[in-house]
Amino acid sequence: MAESLVLIEHDRQQVKRSSLHAITLAQQLGGEYELLVIGHVVNKISSSLVSLGATSVIVADDPALAEPLADRYATVIAEAVRKSGAKNILGTSSTFSKDILPRAAALLDAPMVTDVVAIEQMDGSISYRRPINAGSMFAKVKVEGERRVLTVRAAAFETPAANAAPCPIVRFDVDAESLPNGMRFISREERKSDRPDLTEARVVVSGGRPLKDKETFERLVGGLADALGGAIGATRAAVDAGMAPNDYQIGQTGKVVAPELYIALGISGAIQHLAGIKDSRIIVAINKDPDAPICQTATYFLVGDLYQIVPQLIESIRRA
Structure with missing residues (x-):
């Protein structure tokens, strides 16, 4: 049973580098961890993750998940967590995760801590350090319950090394008919630019x-x-x-x-x-x-x- 499940963000072509920092937090929390990739035709994405130290890369691949509709993705995450038994559900502090993970936390009835920059031992258990008051102060947060959902401030954690033995890629069966239909994809407007992504740029x-x-x-x-x-x-x-x-x-x-x-x-x-x-x-x-x-x-x-x-x-x- 994996201790942590890490949501991987991607743009269909490649993994968002910032989302890999959540893997480092999973490593610091201890225990085994799995990576979750959601989307459609994501073979290239999942294959690029097999050497990051996870016990497996879980892939939820279905045409119904081609667009990141928050209610559908949250439902898949909650089902994957229940199946894996993970106690920590991790993602990076991005617009993508901020839209999806709070919904997953609600479905799992789990507390959520955002913008984690460090973990500390506190009274025999783990506390999470996060910025407050526009970053001028830091709070130590301790949560109760079987599970917790965490997003990490990418700059606070290093990118994990990709030198582990390849792990298996496990297909997660998606029941498209049972997915919620509260959201509908209308169109996508992409600004074509040769400039790097703002959150990824050096x-x-x-x-x-x-x-x-x-x-x-x-x-x-x-x-x-x-x-x-x-x-x-x-x-x-x-x-x-x-x-x-x-x-x-x-x-x-x-x-x-x-x-x-x-x-x-x-x-x-x-x-x-x-x-x-x-x-x-x-x-x-x-x-x-x-x-x-x-x-x-x-x-x-x-x-x-x-x-x-x-x-x-x-x-x-x-x-x-």
Whole structure:
């Protein structure tokens, strides 16, 4: 019987690297663990996971699961947990997991702890450390019950090594007729881009409200990101102003990133935004206000007019 079951996120072509960090937490919790892949035509995905130390890769493959409808995926997860007997159900703190795992927790009548960054022994049992108050404080959470659902802050855990002996791939039989129909897939809009995924990128360039308009945002933020081979991010103010789409938003109400290099253009450093970038290895901020709060967080802080500095940076990088 596996101690943990880890939900693997993918885009049909490859595994999302951030979801692998949940495997490291499963290893730290101890005991055997299994990986769960849900979707349709996911042979390539499941085959890529067999050397990550799991006892098996469970595959729920059915046309009814081709799209990640939360009610259907949650039902499959709950059934897989009951069958495996897993006590810990794990996923990464992504939009995907935040939509699906709370529903699975409700179906399993299990408590849920989100954004876990560490585990500690507390009174003979495990407690989970998670950020609160926009990341300015941490709480230790202890849960009761037979099972618990956990999501992990990817930046807090290393990616597991893929050097274990291959494990078997086990098919999970899906009864498509019994799946809920409360949600219906209508259409998918995919933004075609050569830029890396925001949550997976090693370099992220973000812009704030001072970028004025959508065209300026793309020219400066997009230009610098492209020169560095990075992804684009934005503050909530920039998104609300229509300069960037919603899926670019970083912060407490957006995405959490942890790149090797994070460049903030015209971002003052509201606590809600800092909560989404605090795990970045190097933070470079460009702002004309020497007293901007982000200077207390940034590794390097450049005081100046971004409209003069950024074009020079782009040109210098392209010439290098």
